[in-house]
Amino acid sequence: METSEYMINMSDGVARLPEVRLAAPVNFTLYKGEHIALVGANGSGKSLFVDMLLGRHPLREGFVRYDFSPSPSNAVYKNIQVIAFRDIYGSSEVDYCYQLRWNTHEHNDIPTVRELLADNTNCDILPGINNKLGIDGIVDKSVVMLSSGELRRLQIFMALQKSPRLLVLDNPFIGLDAESRTLLSKELATIASSGTTQMLLVLSCPEDIPLFVDSVIPVCNKQLGAKMRREDFMALHNRQKKDVCFNNKRAEILNALQDEILSLPDGDYVEPGNDVLIFDNVSVRYGKRTILDNLSWRVHSGEVWALSGRNGSGKSTLLSLVCADNLQSYSCNINLFGRRRGTGESIWDIKKRIGYVSPEMHRAYLRNLPTSDIVASGLFDTIGLYIRPSEEQIEKCRFWMRLFGIEELSNRSFIKLSSGEQRLALLARAFVKDPALLILDEPFHGLDIDNRLRAKAIIEAFSRRKGKSVIFVSHYEEELPQTLTHRIKVGV
Numbered sequence: 003m004e005t006s007e008y009m010i011n012m013s014d015g016v017a018r019l020p021e022v023r024l025a026a027p028v029n030f031t032l033y034k035g036e037h038i039a040l041v042g043a044n045g046s047g048k049s050l051f052v053d054m055l056l057g058r059h060p061l062r063e064g065f066v067r068y069d070f071s072p073s074p075s076n077a078v079y080k081n082i083q084v085i086a087f088r089d090i091y092g093s094s095e096v097d098y099c100y101q102l103r104w105n106t107h108e109h110n111d112i113p114t115v116r117e118l119l120a121d122n123t124n125c126d127i128l129p130g131i132n133n134k135l136g137i138d139g140i141v142d143k144s145v146v147m148l149s150s151g152e153l154r155r156l157q158i159f160m161a162l163q164k165s166p167r168l169l170v171l172d173n174p175f176i177g178l179d180a181e182s183r184t185l186l187s188k189e190l191a192t193i194a195s196s197g198t199t200q201m202l203l204v205l206s207c208p209e210d211i212p213l214f215v216d217s218v219i220p221v222c223n224k225q226l227g228a229k230m231r232r233e234d235f236m237a238l239h240n241r242q243k244k245d246v247c248f249n250n251k252r253a254e255i256l257n258a259l260q261d262e263i264l265s266l267p268d269g270d271y272v273e274p275g276n277d278v279l280i281f282d283n284v285s286v287r288y289g290k291r292t293i294l295d296n297l298s299w300r301v302h303s304g305e306v307w308a309l310s311g312r313n314g315s316g317k318s319t320l321l322s323l324v325c326a327d328n329l330q331s332y333s334c335n336i337n338l339f340g341r342r343r344g345t346g347e348s349i350w351d352i353k354k355r356i357g358y359v360s361p362e363m364h365r366a367y368l369r370n371l372p373t374s375d376i377v378a379s380g381l382f383d384t385i386g387l388y389i390r391p392s393e394e395q396i397e398k399c400r401f402w403m404r405l406f407g408i409e410e411l412s413n414r415s416f417i418k419l420s421s422g423e424q425r426l427a428l429l430a431r432a433f434v435k436d437p438a439l440l441i442l443d444e445p446f447h448g449l450d451i452d453n454r455l456r457a458k459a460i461i462e463a464f465s466r467r468k469g470k471s472v473i474f475v476s477h478y479e480e481e482l483p484q485t486l487t488h489r490i491k492v493g494v
Contacts, residue, residue, distance in 0.1 A: 007033060007034045007069070008031050008032060008033050008034065008067075008069060009032045009033065009034055009036075009068065009069055009070065009167065009168065009200060010030070010031070010032040010055060010066065010067070010068055010069075010168075011030070011031045011032075011066070011067045012028050012029065012030045012031075012054070012055065012064065012065070012066040012067075013029055013064050013065055013066075014027040014028070014029060014063060014064035014065075015027060015028040015029075015030075015054055015061050015063070015064040015065070015066060016028075016061060016062050016063040016064055017050075017054055017059040017060070017061060017062065018059070018060045018061060018062040019059065021418070022050050022053065022054075022059045023050075024047050024050060024051060024054075024224045024225060024226070025047075025223060025224040025225040026225050026226075027063065027064060028051065028054065028064070028226055029226075030051075030055070030219075030226065032168070032200070032202065034069075034200075035197065035200065036200060036216050036217060037194050037200055037201045037202075037203075037214055037215050037216050037217075038201075038202050038203070038215065038216065038217050038218070038219060038229075039202075039203040039204075039205055039211045039212075039215045039217075039218045039219070039232070040052070040202065040203070040204045040205065040218075040219050040221055041205050041206075041207075041208055041211065041218055041219070041220055041221065041235070042206070042220060042221030042222055042450075043206070043222070043422075043450040043452065043453075044206060044420050044421075044422025044423050044426070044448070044449060044450050044453055045419070045420045045422065045423050046221045046222055046223065046224065046420075047221050047223075047224035047225065047226075048204050048221045048420075049086075049172070049204065049420055049421070050224065051221065051226060052084075052170060052172075052202070052204060054066075056078060056082060056084065056170075057078055068081075070167045070168075073167050081166060081167040081168060082166055082167070082168045082169075082170060083161035083162075083164055083166040083168075083169050083170070084161075084170040084172075085154075085157050085158055085161055085169075085170070085171050085172060085174065086172045113144070113145055114141065114142055114143060114144055114145065115137065115140050115141045115142070115143055115145060115148070115156060116141040116142060118145055118156075119137075119141070119160070119163075135155045135158060135159045135185065135186060135189055136155055136182060136185055137155065137156065137159050140152050140155075140156070140314065143291075143314070144288075147288065147291075148314070149177075149313045149314045149315075149317075149318060150176075150177040150313075150318075150361040150362070150444070151177040151178045151179060151182055151313030151314070151477075152313050152314050153177075154174070154176065154177050154178060155178070155182060155186065155313075158171070158174065158186070162193065162199070165198065165199070166199055167198075167199065167200065168199070168200050168201070168202060169193070169199050169200070169201050169202070170201075170202045170203075170204070171190075171201060171202070171203050171204065172204040172421070173204065173205060173206060173210070173421075173447075173448055174186060174190070174203065175187075175210055176444075176447050176448060177313070177361060177444060177447065177477075178313065178477065179311075179312045179313050179477045180477060181312065182312075182313055183477075187212055190212060190214065191212065191213070191214045194214040195214070201214075201215075203215065206422060206448060206449060206450040206451075207450060207451055207454075208235070208236065208239045208451075211232060211235075211236070213232075215232050216231070216232060217229045217230065217231060217232065218230050218231075218232050218235035218236075220235070252452070252455065256455060256456065256459040259405060259456070259459055259460065259463070260459050260460075260462065260463035261463075262405070263405070263460060263463035263464055263467070264463050264466060264467065266436070266467070268467070268468050268469070269436030269437075269467070270355055270435070270436055270437055270438040271303070271438050271467070271468050271469025271470055272303035272339065272438050272439075272469045272471065273303060273469060274303050274304050274468070274469055275302060275303060275304075276302065276303045276340070277300060277301070277302060277303075277337065277340060278301045278302060278303050278305075278338070278339060278438070278439055278471045279299070279300070279301040279324060279336075279337070279338055279439070279471075280299070280300050280301075280336065280337040280338075281297050281298055281299040281300075281323075281334070281335070281336055282298055282335035282336075282337075283296045283297070283298055283335060284296070284297045284298070284299075284323065284334045284335060284336060285297070285334070286316070286319055286323070286328070286330050286334070293316040293319045294316050294319060294320060294323075294492065297320070297492070299490060301471055301473070301488075302471075303438075303469045303470075303471055304468075304469060304470065304471060304487075305471055305472075305487045305488055306465045306471070306472040306474065306483060306485045306486050306487045306488070307471075307472065307473045307474065307486075307487070307488045307489065307490060308474050308475075308476070308482050308486055308488070308489045308490070309321075309473055309474065309475045309490055309491075309492070310475070310476075310477075310489065310490070310491045310492075311491055311492040311493040312493055314493075315492050315493025316492045316493055317443070317475055317492055317493075318360065318361075318362065318443060320492060321358075321360065321441055321443055321473070321475070323336060324336075324338065324356070324441065324473075325352065325353060325356060325358055325441065326343070326349050326352045326353070331343055332344040338352060339355060339438070339439075350383060353383040354383065354435070355437055355438045355439060356437055356438075356439045356440075356441060357380065357431075357432035357433055357434075357435065357437035357439070357440045357441070358432055358440075358441045358442075358443075359425075359428045359429055359431070359432045359441075359442055359443065359445055360441075360443035360444070361443065361444055361447060363428065364424065364425065364428060364447070366385055367385060367416070367424075367428060368416075368417055369385065369386060369416055369417065370415055370416070370417050371386065371387065371415070371416050372412065372413050372414070372415065372416070373403075373408065373411045373412055373413070373414050373415075373416050373419065373423075373427050374396075374399055374400075374403070374412040374413065375387040375416075376416045376427050376428070376431060377399045377402065377403055377427055377430045377431045377434055378391045378395065378396070378399050378434070379431060380430075380431035380432060380433075380434040380435060381395055381398075381399075381434055381435050398434055398435075398436075399430070399434055400412070402430040402433050402434050403427075403430050405430070405433075405460055406426045406427075406429055406430045406453075406456065406457070406460070407426065407453065407456060408423060408426045408427055408430065411423060411427070421447075421448040422448045422449050422450060422453060424448075425445075425446075425447055425448050425449060426449070426453060426457070429442075429445060429457055429460075433460070433464065438469065438470065438471065439470075439471045439472075439473070440461070440464065440465075440470065440471070440472045440473070441472075441473045442461065442472065442473070442474050442475065443475040444475055444476060444477075445457060445461070445474070445476075446458075446476070446478075446481055454481070458481065458483060461474070461483050461485075462483045462484055462485050465483060465485040466485060472485075474486070
């Protein structure tokens with residue numbers, strides 16, 4: 003940038019508390035008119051830096067200065083809006099409850115999007131934004147029924163109504179279908195060109211860096227790298243992707259990991275060729291709104307299914323029926339593992355053979371517990387850990403945590419992990435009982451490139467084992483496992 007004027011300037015910043023301190027004093031400047039992307043691996047320190055910048059982690063050394071002119075106030079809370087990773091699952095403004103979503107039929111006491119906007123914003127549209135991030139299409143939906151992608155668009159829209167001088171977005175494209183990603187990219191570019199709001203994007207994957215970004219700051223091992231032009235950073239990233247030695251080493255690691263999984267005992271499985279799941283003309287309705295209409299579907303043992311559909315099409319509702327999180331599942335013609343739903347089985351009978359991870363679950367598991375306890379809770383299908391696992395069960399937890407690369411986080415509090423590290427822990431939780439059916443709803447949310455490849459390799463090896471079945475949800479074709487055998491699309 004040619005101008006020397008800054009919006010934020012931090013000089014030799016060192017956080018007061020050691021547990022949130024970066025590896026080196028921080029020097030950072032956000033110039034007026036500049037849009038920056040912070041890019042780094044899971045646990046690299048991106049969120050710790052943002053919290054320092056916002057004053058959430060007071061400084062022991064150094065200082066941070068703000069100049070939000072022409073804003074009449076120089077207060078951080080009046081000029082900076084933050085959409086953190088966890089906001090995709092809800093916030094104080096959008097009260098989102100894991101069980102309430104499925105088990106309240108009319109949602110009469112839950113506001114619609116239109117009512118929420120009326121209460122929290124003046125609904126003025128920023129100059130140049132005509133389609134409101136697609137909000138027009140969801141204004142009459144109950145807030146509790148929004149998909150994770152719809153909720154993300156709503157959160158961003160509400161933040162923009164406050165006309166912030168700086169908008170901080172943590173992985174903004176998470177949970178969005180292809181059409182929504184294109185729409186959001188265009189609208190963020192429009193905002194960037196308006197000159198009224200600057201952006202600081204926090205990203206795990208370099209491919210997600212929008213074209214309007216001026217500068218990129220790599221973050222590695224809890225240390226900020228030198229600021230680079232976007233073009234220079236992407237050129238360096240593309241050269242690294244083609245590095246033969248690096249790719250060969252990565253392939254060796256992933257192959258060894260897959261061999262280890264394939265050598266495991268059978269675990270829980272369904273005899274090949276037998277039915278795992280049958281939906282027979284299943285319908286789900288909330289009031290006048292139909293989510294699923296006469297859906298018939300059959301999953302056999304050993305099959306790997308891709309479940310797709312636009313945001314709000316009913317994918318999560320469908321999965322809630324399989325796992326019996328939705329009370330309507332007991333009025334539907336559903337067979338799971340050869341047993342008709344509603345014939346006297348308990349919810350624990352249903353869940354004990356299923357491993358599950360989803361965006362909604364991620365929010366439900368924001369608990370101040372050791373990470374090992376979060377993983378171990380998968381053995382008992384609970385949110386907390388109320389039964390102490392045996393030594394053999396503890397060893398299983400260690401095994402899957404090691405495979406997912408988080409064994410060293412065992413004693414760390416789950417809520418103090420980065421969002422990507424939390425997702426890895428929840429993935430380990432889904433695998434820990436070696437289930438017959440694995441349900442993975444957007445499993446790679448927030449993961450960096452290496453961890454996506456690791457998780458994908460684990461899923462592929464798992465699905466090659468005897469009698470294992472997988473249902474996989476993703477808006478990205480490249481994330482689907484190579485072992486995919488079938489596809490189903492809802493909302494068409």
